[in-house]
Amino acid sequence: MQRTLLWVLLGIGCISLSSARLIGSLVVTTETPQEDTKNAAPTIATSPQIYQMRVDTNVSNRYAVTLVTSKVRNIGDAAQEATFSVVTPDQAFISGFTMEIDGKKYKAYVQEKEEARETYDRAVESGFAAAHVAASARDSNRFTVSVNIQPASKATFYLTYEELLVRKDEKYEIVLNIHPGEPVKDLLVQVNIDESRPLKFVKTPSLRSGNELLKNNPNLDPEAEITNLNETSAVVRFNPDIAKQRILAESLGGKEKNGLSGQFIVQYDVARDPEGGEEDEVAEWLRRWTANPMGSARVGSNPILVVLFDLNNHLFLAYAFCFLKKCSFCSWKLKGWKTPVLVSGGHFVHFFSPENLTPLKKQVIFVLDTSGSMSGVRITQLKEAMDSILDELKPEDVFSIVEFNSLVKVWDVSTIRVSYMEGEDPYIYSDRDTTTPATQVLPPSFPATESNIINAKEVVKQLDANGGTDIQSALKIGLNIETSNAIKIHQPIIVFLTDGEPTVGESNTERIVSSITALNTLKVPIFSLSFGDGADREFLKKLSLKNQGFSRHIYEAADAYIQLQDFYKQISSPLLSNVTFRYTDQASNVTKSNFPILFGGGELFTTGILRDPSIVPPAVEAWGVNGPIQLQPKVFQVSGNLERLWAYLTVRQLLEQREVAEDKTGPTQEALRWALALKYSFVTDVSSLVVVKPNDTATVDTVDAAESFSPSFKHRTAFAAFSPMRNFRPAIVPTAAVSYSSHFGFPILFSQPARDFLRPAASPIQPSSLHTFIPDQHSVFTTSPPSLSKIPWLGTVRNTNGTITVGSDAYSLDYDPSVTPYSCQNSLNKANGTCLQLMNCEQIYPQLTDFDTFKKYFCKLDTAAGVCCPDSPFP
Structure with missing residues (x-):
């Protein structure tokens, strides 16, 4: 069998070892290289203890946001390395990470890549240490952070990831990986479901190992508590005590001492009216007209023929033909089938999952x-x-x-x-x-x-x-x-x-x-x-x-x-072919709207921005078993953040386009660089996760994973993109080694339990590593925020302390991760935008021809200088 290596190089910032800046490295591999074993440190007998773990998932309109919280304490007499490791679904984006150590919080942010190749050329000469990690679930990624904890000290890790649930086999499925590596005294998983449509069912099947599809096993029944709050909302709680965790661990094929290692699953679906929609006034007109086709059927003062021609001339002809042929398809069309469009805050999402349709041959x-x-x-x-x-x-x-x-x-x-x-x-x-x-x-x-x-x-x-x-x-x-x-x-x-x-x-x-x-x-x-x-x-x-x-x-x-x-x-079971969502000019930034096939039990969806929320998107067109059809949407005003759903789906589809693009630096790459992932803090193939310590900022940027190089064995860590393990998401954290790598490809090779992570790096980072640059397979490390040199006039108005004066107040140009972006209305062409720090809105630089123009787009972020950055990243 071909030997497969997964290498990840990571940056390490300093918290307590020194007040000076420290950048070191960690290599993650499936086996320890022969050349590094001589530097291996002895295994520490006592590992830090996880005393609390929570997994909280909030689902709204099929969009799931999960927060994983792990609290660790060092019960030993010496400093120990603790590892926080989370397995996330393959299609999820990490959107937030925070570490809290001795009461101080270090929050991560996302930044795009710059000058990766030059930094790599400097970095490959540096040494690195090795550690071993394991994957434990198919079609998933792993995010890992290792951090030193002093004796009798505690650390808390918070990781947030987001995903759009995809309907398969007539259900949505939330898969939560639980791998603490040991029994946890306080372990709680809670899933809050808040949908716009009534819930059809909510259930929790048997726990899964994550590596094999097994039938429901009564020994793996999570015995979760399911509470239906109302017809559209439910809460699911899984709160096993230590005894239950040990029983489940053994039933999953693991060892009791390693604790629960598996997947907790929540399945649900929403109710749909017959044929996927509601009856409406047009359906009533059609029924009356088909009962007396030679008459002048009316509803109120509206003659049926005028209404039908106003809707669409060929639609009327289709109904007339259907009536004359007396086909079963006619009864389906006469139900006034509608497809639900959810609208909130200027964004919409269109879910399309009809039922009771005759499949295509x-x-x-x-x-x-x-x-x-x-x-x-x-x-x-x-x-x-x-x-x-x-x-x-x-x-x-x-x-x-x-x-x-x-x-x-x-x-x-x-x-x-x-x-x-x-x-x-x-x-x-x-x-x-x-x-x-x-x-x-x-x-x-x-x-x-x-x-x-x-x-x-x-x-x-x-x-x-x-x-x-x-x-x-x-x-x-x-x-x-x-x-x-x-x-x-x-x-x-x-x-x-x-x-x-x-x-x-x-x-x-x-x-x-x-x-x-x-x-x-x-x-x-x-x-x-x-x-x-x-x-x-x-x-x-x-x-x-x-x-x-x-x-x-x-x-x-x-x-x-x-x-x-x-x-x-x-x-x-293909139900419809050539499904096309058609919208008016009032809809913009629409995601994929044409689909070759809709399969039974599945769902199609598209999302975008509505300039006028009162405008109803016109139609869905498709080809059914009896020919062409046209379906009228129905709009529902809903609560929830549809903007993040739109952003998630936009970025996800852009990454798919990037997969097949011949030139990966073309429009798709440019669109992503236009701050979608930055604004919404999605960690993707073209962005990186950065943890900032006060007064000590380090950034990690990524290079194109598809670029082809032939590095030596020692330097191969920089280019793991050639294997299927390509979804790496790098990060720099204080006194920490961080990796985020895809385990889509090799579940058999990575079979060790998560407990194996709780060990020190083979070669601890020494203070002599100061100012060393070490890249991973897509990463570079810099010590300054994005350059503002592209705004030449800025130097003429910059004060000696690095600020600029707008009105009577001075505002800093330095990067400040603590500020919170907010909506603004003075962006380009007086459009809506988001107030971001100047270095995070590079797309507006060409418009900033002088200081007076800058002030038109200026917005303040506490004491930092900001600009109203355009919301729409696409022309």
């Missing part, structure tokens, strides 16, 4: 890797999963089975034989002369009849793992099956599974993505599954993002076949 093309690396357990698990998946096909569906290794084979399900084959087998695992069909015919997809399903299972039994991996040819043939298929009424879907990288034919993954995307003129969704650690996940993610699909990782474990089944269930 689908064409599923399975493109399955049967190369040599799939042999053994993998091919067995694939066969088990396919046996179950084939049973999920509906009689009206059609399907094809394409297997590929060095050769690409298309099976004729009706005869249980290969009817089409392409490629050459350089490994000579098979006799091409005897296996090549005498007549090469690319078969169409086969109806999912009972007999064909039985035959398909026989095909799956015959799959044999050998040879290389010709990915490009396999996908091209899969697309050719779709375009040659005689049945055009089915929604095509390609399910592509591989466990490796291309080794036969085209091996350049960028060229494969480009050629397949160009060939996919009909925009067939490609859903990619990476199986095991050998698959190139970044390649598969990009392939799917560019082809209307998404990728998932199948972890190599005993439950791999269950993972495959669960993935297929998510895409097995």
